[in-house]
Structure formats: C-alpha cells, structure tokens
Amino acid sequence: MTPAQAARLAASALIAMGAVAQPAAAQDVPAATVEPGAPPAAETLAAPPVPSAPPSLPERLGQAPGTWDLSRDGTNRRCVMTLVLDSGDAGQKLRFPAGCRRALPVLNGVAGWLFVEGNVRFVDRNVRPVLEFTRRPDQRSLVALAEDGNRYSLVPLDIVAMRPAGAAGSPESEPAVAASPNPAPLQAAAPVPAELQPAATASAAPAPGLYALDRFQQRDTCRITLDGTGGGVHIVPGCHDSGLEVFDPVRWRYANGRMTLTAKRGHSIDLVPSGDGRWRREPEVGTAFVLRRVD
Template sequence: MRLRRLLPVLGLLAWTGCAAAQETSPARDAAGPWELALDGSFRRCGVMLAAEPGPVGQALRFPAGCRRALPVVNGLGGWRQEGGLIQLLDREGQPVLAFASPDNDGIRSAESPSGERYSLAQGGLSAGARPAAPETPLITTAALSTLPTARDSSRDGLAIAPSTAAAVTGLYTLDRFVEKDVCRVMLKPASAQVQEGCRDPGLALFDPTAWHYEAGRLTLVARRGHSVELIPLGEGRWRRDPEIGTTFVLRRVEP
C-alpha cells in the first residue's frame, strides 16, 4: 500500500525532471565555441558560449583581440537561448544581437541596433577541426588597392604602412625581446604557413594559416579561427598591438 501511494509522487518527480531537462537542453546544445563575424568585412572572432551562469544570462568569453576586431563585443555581458533564438546580451541583460535559426549552411544572422549585420556559426575558439574557408577570400582585389584613410594614417604611425596587401607578402621571422629569429612564417597571397624549425611554442601553437591586410593593419588568422593584429613599424617590421597582448615583432627577411 505504501508503495502504491508513492507511485504518483514518483511519477510527478520524473515528469518534472524531464520537463526541466527539456527546458535546459537547448542552452546546453548551443554552449560551445562559435565564430562571430561582421558581414561584408574581414572582421571575425572566436567566441565561447559557456554553459555556466554569467553576470547576465550565461557566461560569454572571447579573446582580448575581439575588442578591436569587433567593437560590438565591448558592450556584451552574456548570452541566452530562447527557443531557436540565440541572444547576445548587454550588461543589463537586454539583447544586442538576436540570431535566428540557422540557414542551410548552418549560419545564423542578426542585425545590430546600428544596422550592421553579423553572422554566427558553430566552431572557432576550441573547435578541433579547421573552420571552412569563407566564400569571400581573405585578400580581395579591393583590399589590394585600399589605402589607409588620413585619420588612420595619423594614428599608431600608420603613415609608414604599406599601401597594398600585395606589398605585405613575403617571408617573416619572429623576434622575441632578446631572442631573434626564433620562428619564421611565410605570408603568401592567399595563406600563411609556419616554416619548419620553428622554436617559438607560442606561434607554433597559434599556427597561422591565413592573413589579411586592411586599413594599415596586418591580421594573422589562426587555424582555429582566432586572430592577432599587428601594427607597422616600418622597414618590413610589424609589432603586435601592445593594447591586445604580449609584444612580439615580425621582421621581413630574404628567403
């Protein structure tokens, strides 16, 4: 008799547990690495939609370089999923970008309050596989002929920047403070490749496979999708932006 009385209670608990699992499973499905990109540009960044709670919604993480590459992330404080909608939230918990269900290519799209369109695709920061190459090449005809604006040229010494992306191609060596020529990377018109014999674990782990040049800044794109920006020093030298991370210098050398 006692067991018979407990059966309805156990059934209710089981139903409640299933309902809770159904409510939380979409968020668990969305949690993981994604790539956020500004449509019509080279600007993209790997972001992590974490499963644990954050200041608002669930925690959102991204590399420091994203703050310059995609300024929209500076105002983000978390994320949440409502049905098929993935929302990136400001620090007050209000949606800044709301990405609807993906299209046939698995890419979600959203429009910012300022009218810019962004795409969100699974993969990036911690994806084991290399992300698919974008349909638009990282170096376009427009990029090869685009000069920095006068405003850009006056900032960060961009007056010494190469005038075209074609002028950036070549073989570069990495200098680290006291150590010189610890690793070499070849920048080809459509790819980047670390050369054999690299003695710098940081660059080897970063493993750049692509690059682009825009508005006087050189961006190296890692195999897993995140990127590093460098500013020109003149005479074929590029320095990692000190506001973003550890300083290192790429110096152009003869093959």
C-alpha cells in the first residue's frame, strides 16, 4: 500500500466516526415538550372582572349619616333613627322619637355615636361603648351584642353610602364632567314586542284598604288602613306593636314596584310584593315586617 492510499483510508475512517457520533450527541439535548391542546400564551384571555354589588354600609364617617333601623333580634321592638354629623357632648348626634326609649330601653344610655375602625358605635355620655356594631357576613347590616346578652341589628334605610356619587344632598358628590363639544345624537331604542312587555305596573300596586302586620313568629300584631292611592295611613286602635307605633306611618305611595311608608318625622321604609296580597320589607333583614291584605 502506497503512502497516498494509506492517507485516503485514514481520512475515510475519521469521516465515518464523526457521522456516528453526531446523532448520539444530539440525543443529549432534550426537545421542548408541547402539551396537546394548550393555546399559545398570547391567545390566553383574562377573565372579565366580576361587577361588585352596590355599597350599602359606610366605609368612612361621611357615609354614615342618614336613616337607620335599630331592632332587637327575635322581637318586634325597633326604632327608626337618624345619625347626623353634628358634634355633641359624646361624639356625633343621633335623633329618634321619644317612644324609642320605651321600645328599646338600651337607648336610655345612648348619648351619641362614633365611627370607629369602619363600624358604627353607640356611646354613653362618657363616650363609653353601649353598642359596638360589626358587619354581618352579608355586608348589608350591622350587629351588636349588649351587656345583657341581647343582640341588636342596625340596618341602613337611607344613608349617604347608599346614594349615587352625584346625588343631591350627598356631601361627597363631585361636579359633573363637562360634555364633549359635539355629542353624538341620541338614538331611540328599538321597540319591545308587545308579547315581551311586562304587565302594567298599576296592576301590581297595593290596593287601598285594611292590612295586618305580621312579625317574626307573631301574626296580626297591628292593623293599618291605606287610603286611596298615595294617600294617608292610619293605625287601627288596639295595636300591639310598639315598633309600628314608634315608627308612626302617616302616608304611603307606590312607585317602581315598591310601596313606601313614610313616618310623621320623615323616616321611611320600602316594601316589595311577596305574593297573596303581602308586602315585605326590603331589605329583608332584622325583625320581619310583612303587611298582609285583610279581606
């Protein structure tokens, strides 16, 4: 074998060894694993935000003023009161009818209210706590345990926190934003087919006449009469419901599916139909309040 032939033979052997070693080295690098059916990262869409429920409890002092309903759980004893921002000898002032002290004796020791750690607190003349309220899990009412073991519910009826941000009378309302120079013209909505339209609201209005008040586990504790549409309210003699007597409704009206009873001092509560001529209080918290039509 000549030297030239030996050189060509050695070169061929080296080329063959490289071809064998190259696939083996390639096996040392793992390939990226792609899960079947997994969408590309760029196509993953975030879940839409869940709309939050409108607030009904105050988050700060300025949202607490307004009308509240205080009741002792498990009884029909209640009081509709007003919390105001005016400063008194013991925190802010609160106002309620004199009969509330008979219905709820715990109020005999209440001289004012405070807003502490996000909750309402009733205090005595020495600013010592009488009822320290905390939020219920439903975030629609407050609850407090008195020293005598009785539990009390405080339900907002019409307070600043429940009003729209720009509502009149709200201290936190802001100036409206100026409209654009050339607003787009308004377009009328498409008419709703007659078969899909709801029944006239007038048919759902409460009928004037005699109504009995049902409470918790008690029925017919008191009776009232409703005059003609949007007229007066009269408590029938022989009423055994101190809470209703304290509230002292004098007129009523019906609008937007709700019946509103208004007291002599200006407080009000709303009721919604619950079937069979009954109207229940809304929100349905605290002691039951159901008006039942008496035939």
